[in-house]
Amino acid sequence: MDNGDKRQWTVIWxxxxxxxxxxxxxxxxxxxxxRIVQAEYQYYILDDPQITDAEYDAMxxxxxxxxxxxxxxxxxxxxxxxxxxxxxxxFTKVAHYGPMLSLDNAFSADDLRVFDRRVRExxxxxxxxxELKIDGLTLALTYDxxxxxxxxxxxxxxxxxxITENVRTIRDxxxxxxxxxxxxxxxxxxxxxxxxxxxxxxxxxxxxxIERGEGGQPVFANPRNAAAGxxxxxxxxxxxxxxxxxxxxxxxxAQEIGLKxxxxxxxxxxxxxxxxxxxxxxxxxxxxxxxxxxxxxxKRHSLPYDIDGLVxxxxxxxxxxxxxxxxxxxxxxxxxxxxAEQVETTLLDIEITVGRTGVxxxxxxxxxxxxxxxxxxxxxxxxxxxIRTKDIRIGDHVIIHKAGDxxxxxxxxxxxxxxxxEREFHMPDVCPGCGEGITRLSGEAAHRCINPQCAGQxxxxxxxxxxxxxxxxxxxxxxxxxxxxxxxxxxxxxxxxTLTEEKLMSMERMGKRSAQNLxxxxxxxxxxxxxxxxxxxxxxNVGSKAARALATRFRSMEALQQASLEDxxxxxxxxxxxxxxxxxxxxxxxxxxLLEKLNAAxxxxxxxxxxxxxxxxxFMGASIVVTGTLSQWDRSExxxxxxxxxxxxxxxxxxxxxxxxxxxxxxxKLQKAxxxxxxxYSEEEFRQKFGLA
Numbered sequence: 001m002d003n004g005d006k007r008q009w010t011v012i013w014x015x016x017x018x019x020x021x022x023x024x025x026x027x028x029x030x031x032x033x034x035r036i037v038q039a040e041y042q043y044y045i046l047d048d049p050q051i052t053d054a055e056y057d058a059m060x061x062x063x064x065x066x067x068x069x070x071x072x073x074x075x076x077x078x079x080x081x082x083x084x085x086x087x088x089x090x091f092t093k094v095a096h097y098g099p100m101l102s103l104d105n106a107f108s109a110d111d112l113r114v115f116d117r118r119v120r121e122x123x124x125x126x127x128x129x130x131e132l133k134i135d136g137l138t139l140a141l142t143y144d145x146x147x148x149x150x151x152x153x154x155x156x157x158x159x160x161x162x163i164t165e166n167v168r169t170i171r172d173x174x175x176x177x178x179x180x181x182x183x184x185x186x187x188x189x190x191x192x193x194x195x196x197x198x199x200x201x202x203x204x205x206x207x208x209x210i211e212r213g214e215g216g217q218p219v220f221a222n223p224r225n226a227a228a229g230x231x232x233x234x235x236x237x238x239x240x241x242x243x244x245x246x247x248x249x250x251x252x253x254a255q256e257i258g259l260k261x262x263x264x265x266x267x268x269x270x271x272x273x274x275x276x277x278x279x280x281x282x283x284x285x286x287x288x289x290x291x292x293x294x295x296x297x298x299k300r301h302s303l304p305y306d307i308d309g310l311v312x313x314x315x316x317x318x319x320x321x322x323x324x325x326x327x328x329x330x331x332x333x334x335x336x337x338x339x340a341e342q343v344e345t346t347l348l349d350i351e352i353t354v355g356r357t358g359v360x361x362x363x364x365x366x367x368x369x370x371x372x373x374x375x376x377x378x379x380x381x382x383x384x385x386x387i388r389t390k391d392i393r394i395g396d397h398v399i400i401h402k403a404g405d406x407x408x409x410x411x412x413x414x415x416x417x418x419x420x421x422e423r424e425f426h427m428p429d430v431c432p433g434c435g436e437g438i439t440r441l442s443g444e445a446a447h448r449c450i451n452p453q454c455a456g457q458x459x460x461x462x463x464x465x466x467x468x469x470x471x472x473x474x475x476x477x478x479x480x481x482x483x484x485x486x487x488x489x490x491x492x493x494x495x496x497x498t499l500t501e502e503k504l505m506s507m508e509r510m511g512k513r514s515a516q517n518l519x520x521x522x523x524x525x526x527x528x529x530x531x532x533x534x535x536x537x538x539x540x541n542v543g544s545k546a547a548r549a550l551a552t553r554f555r556s557m558e559a560l561q562q563a564s565l566e567d568x569x570x571x572x573x574x575x576x577x578x579x580x581x582x583x584x585x586x587x588x589x590x591x592x593x594l595l596e597k598l599n600a601a602x603x604x605x606x607x608x609x610x611x612x613x614x615x616x617x618x619f620m621g622a623s624i625v626v627t628g629t630l631s632q633w634d635r636s637e638x639x640x641x642x643x644x645x646x647x648x649x650x651x652x653x654x655x656x657x658x659x660x661x662x663x664x665x666x667x668x669k670l671q672k673a674x675x676x677x678x679x680x681y682s683e684e685e686f687r688q689k690f691g692l693a
Contacts, residue, residue: 077175081168091161109290116286135306136199146177169240172271196248200227206244216446248274354433356455379408395422465493470536494597529608557605619647628663
């Protein structure tokens with residue numbers, strides 16, 4: 001059965017079940033859970049999805065509906081636990097099955113050589129397994145028969161906190177161990193304790209901080225802090241929305257079940273359904289280890305998650321036992337820590353920008369300097385509390401880094417270098433966008449302009465509306481939007497569709513051809529469809545993925561406007577906070593007026609033909625990596641083409657990668673694909689093979 005047949009079978013099967021008695025049967029519930037678990041395994045672990053997001057969402061909606069009607073059928077390993085819902089009063093202390101020891105650190109190649117000499121004094125011909133040191137937090141998981149029974153934090157190494165309900169929301173933590181390869185199955189045990197690292201990917205961290213900043217909440221300093229904060233939420237529904245992941249690396253009962261090496265353990269974890277980090281290598285020469293540490297230090301910024309070093313372990317468990325432990329750490333392992341990548345520069349000024357939600361954000365203007373592979377001239381300062389806590393002054397010498405290797409941030413000032421010319425920063429009394437007063441609401445870290453007609457807010461709202469990932473109006477950049485607002489030609493996004501050639505040509509530096517091009521782009525944008533429009537509206541917390549989920553579920557703006565809070569929360573990608581924001585958006589009279597204006601202009605308020613078609617199945621089930629610079633599409637465009645064709649645009653090359661689309665200046669991903677023998681297409685070959693314009 002090919003993927004097209006599978007999809008058709010899924011639809012027919014679901015219609016049959018909905019119309020028949022099986023839909024509410026316990027037998028169907030079990031089948032549904034098995035199919036969802038398999039889909040999650042293929043998506044998160046194998047990086048090889050076999051069904052579309054819409055099909056997965058439909059199954060999950062069915063599951064939630066049945067379990068709501070039959071709560072007596074719900075068990076701890078149900079996929080419904082992924083979406084959260086449990087609200088904890090407090091986290092109880094639990095004792096770990098075995099102590100969670102720390103590792104000694106190495107900070108140089110010489111430190112690694114000293115470690116190697118100590119090992120060779122005890123064992124001959126050691127073999128080392130080298131794994132990435134994920135910058136997250138250690139989580140201890142306990143399985144019994146073989147369902148997940150408990151998830152706990154490291155705590156003090158002897159006792160941790162029980163955060164089971166939050167751990168269940170992490171998609172690549174199996175709720176039940178898979179059978180794996182029967183031929184390679186270990187000896188059975190009644191209990192399995194797995195340890196690994198919970199972490200927040202860089203992209204999830206970036207989205208979370210944007211949402212928190214726009215909502216007037218303090219932002220997280222780095223992905224590790226964000227992951228820790230997410231796992232200690234009292235409400236697991238919040239944790240479920242944070243996009244956390246997990247890499248497993250240890251089985252406490254490894255030798256008891258017949259595993260002899262760390263390599264075998266990692267393979268067994270993979271068979272059980274865990275994510276295992278792909279950058280694991282085995283070496284017999286310490287010089288090869290040091291070379292690999294240097295290689296990964298150079299590559300760390302291109303990874304989709306934070307690492308702060310590598311971990312070196314003896315591969316053979318019998319040799320580990322020979323070396324034993326100190327009171328605090330094993331003698332057979334060591335952590336190589338990357339040097340801290342922080343640089344000094346001068347803070348020249350602090351500028352205020354007004355976001356589309358009215359939040360006033362201070363930004364440091366810096367003397368340009370290279371940090372983590374790029375030139376940095378501006379850095380986030382977040383809010384006034386952040387500036388005061390770090391005693392940041394205009395003119396200071398400051399140390400900066402990239403939080404999560406992404407966001408430039410001021411770490412600290414160097415007060416010993418002050419000469420008396422430095423100035424303390426004060427938040428302005430009025431909004432720089434409209435001149436109205438600003439306020440700071442109780443419980444918020446942010447200062448906010450509450451004028452709904454604020455020109456600064458409207459500017460950011462409209463810039464977002466016309467952006468490439470939203471309505472994609474070519475020629476309507478930030479400068480053009482600013483000029484249109486300043487000359488009174490538009491007041492909101494709806495006014496864009498009232499522009500005429502005559503109005504546009506009244507603007508400075510706007511010629512006849514440029515005006516015609518902009519009008520053509522605006523006309524073309526009317527047919528983008530509901531998903532793009534919902535994202536373009538800038539509803540708080542609604543990103544492009546959530547916009548697609550809302551559009552797919554309700555299919556028209558009218559149906560969405562009439563949806564209840566309960567209807568909205570039933571969608572897997574929509575949590576309580578997002579649902580409340582969507583409801584509040586449509587209840588606002590100003591937003592209702594905007595939607596009426598857009599509708600009158602002919603902007604499509606339903607699914608586009610492209611979205612309806614899905615748009616085809618040309619990439620169904622494929623995992624495609626795009627690397628290098630493309631001439632015909634930008635990255636977001638090509639990813640949308642892949643997703644609409646039923647494929648997944650993956651960020652990393654693995655054996656599960658279907659093929660690689662390589663543009664100019666493709667680097668390590670191209671090299672890895674060549675090493676693995678994965679098909680590689682140039683941009684022109686890709687275009688011709690799949691008949692793309």
